[in-house]
Amino acid sequence: MRNDAKEQKVAGVGLAVFSGDFCRGDEVLAALRQDTGCRVVDDRVLVKEAARLSGMSPGAIERAFSAKDSVFEKFTHEKGGALAWLRRALAEQLGSSGLLLAGNVAHLLPREISHYLRVCLIAELPFRLQQAMAAENLTETEARRRITAADTAKAHWVQALRGHEDPWAAELYDMLLPMAETGVEEAAALIGRQLQRSAVQPTEESRQALADFQLAAQAGVALVEAGHDGEVAAQQGRLTVRITRKVLMFNRLRDEVQAMLGELPGVAEVSVEVDPGVPHDRQAEIYRKHDRGTPSKVLLVDDEREFVQTLSERLLFRDVGAAVAHDGQSALEMLIDDEPEVLVLDLKMPGIDGIEVLRRVKKIRPEVEVIILTGHGSEDDRRTCLELGALAYLRKPVDIDELEARLQEAHQKVQASREADRA
Incomplete structure (x- = not known):
């Protein structure tokens, strides 16, 4: 049963909890939610809301947390856009009091909003390895790999937002709890006591900092749009x-x-x-305004390296952002990792051929538009590709104006579909 007196004392303040993987963070969050009655806003909740507000895919929003950039990032600056929409989504959530921000989103909160208690849950590696191996039946090698990958991503995120190389540095938080030596109930009790301190209560300065964050978030989205x-x-x-x-x-x-x-x-x-x-x-990048009406997530799939590289450069000259894959397997992997909007696909390639790539694309990501561009196809191939859902079937050597027109058509279809889903 929740302690109503405690809930009354923490009214108007909030929590921002950042935890290392396999540090019992989920258990502490559950205890805090029970003790304080705070509403949890975690990465999953905020990604979903940012995707709803922006029309971007949840995968594109989630990439803001990743150390790895999409191959299309230099054309779209999508990561910056995802971050702007995450801030906007958080700014709207902060209109309510009594929130428990959990995960990466905890670091989106500016330090100046002092009526949120910032908490870090972390433990030494041996404890985390033991927790991972027990919870998910992993070998020690697998557990170490999982923890290292998660810590690398968190370090990148904190570095980008806070300029600090160590995501667990004590100066980033009001409380840093060593979970190898602290039980779940003890951790929740310690945090609960700190929430009742006068230093965490809202002040005129912290309310102004919140208003500043909300205005900056609104402006950031306007800039991106x-x-x-x-x-x-x-x-x-x-x-x-x-x-x-x-x-x-x-x-x-x-x-x-x-x-x-x-x-x-x-x-x-x-x-x-x-x-x-x-x-x-x-330092070598020139600022370039992104034209949302121009295709910027085109994947060219062709094993003729010189041809496809030249085509990519010609399209970029026309402000069309195009990345390159040299075989079908690489293209399918990039389909998941980088979410291209349009594929320009050759038919005759080593390994998985173009028709099989088209078939799998339409099964995995049916919203992706595919343009066939080949020098070897037959009339039967053309018919098969169109039946499988290809937008167009073009032959090499292609007229660049015709290809650009088809790419624009594909981009407009993708944008219209997203707008319909958003509505």
Whole structure:
């Protein structure tokens, strides 16, 4: 039975809990939910809500948490978009009090919102290995691999948001609990006592920080929807947009962003600046506005390496973002990992041929549009491909204008389907 007096004392405050895998985090969260009556908002909940709001797929939203970028990232800046929508979804959730933020989403919360108690649950590796092996019947090698992969992803996430290489660093949290030495009930009790401290109660400053976060989240989504990519901060109605790539025509970019964001309710001023500390891996990138009406997730599948590379470059010259796979198996793997919208598919390839790839694509991801581009197909092949759901059947050498027109048709079909699902 919940302690109603305790629930009354924690009204208006919230929890943000970040846990290492196999550190009994789920058990502690269940105990906290029982003790405090807080509503849990975890990664799954926020991904689902961000996908609903944005029309992006849940997989694309989830990639924001991953250390690995999609092969289409340089064309779409999709990761930045996913992060903007996660912040927007969280900002809407924060309109309610008594939340328990659990998982990666705990680090989306700015430090300045001080009426949330930040907690980290972690343990030494031997304890985690034992927990993993017992819970999921893993070998020690399998358990170690699982934990290492999870920790790598969490470290990347915390580095990206907080600039800290160690996701378990004590300075990132109000409480860091060593779960090898702390039982589940003891951990929940310790957290519950800290929630009742006056230092965690809402203040005028923390409420303003929450309002700033909500405004910045709204502006971040507006920026993404207009095809821009930048980091937005807010302070009492004043927005600052930081660009982390080289900008060729800064004044035009600044004027466009200021005009757009200046129309948002509650915005008093907008400044745009290029971050002087551009990460090393972005120093060669030129800022490019993403045109949502242009195909940017096209996968070219062809074993003729020189041909397909040249085709990719010609399409990029026309602002069509295209990645390359040289065989059917690689294409099918990228279908799951990178979620292309359109495949341009050769028929004659070693291993899995184009017709079998088409058949599997339409079974696994029927919403993906497929354009056949081949120099060896027959009339029977053409008929088979169209019956299997190919959008078009083109022959090499292809007229680039015709291919671009077909790609645009495919992109419009995909976008229309997403809009229908969103409605």
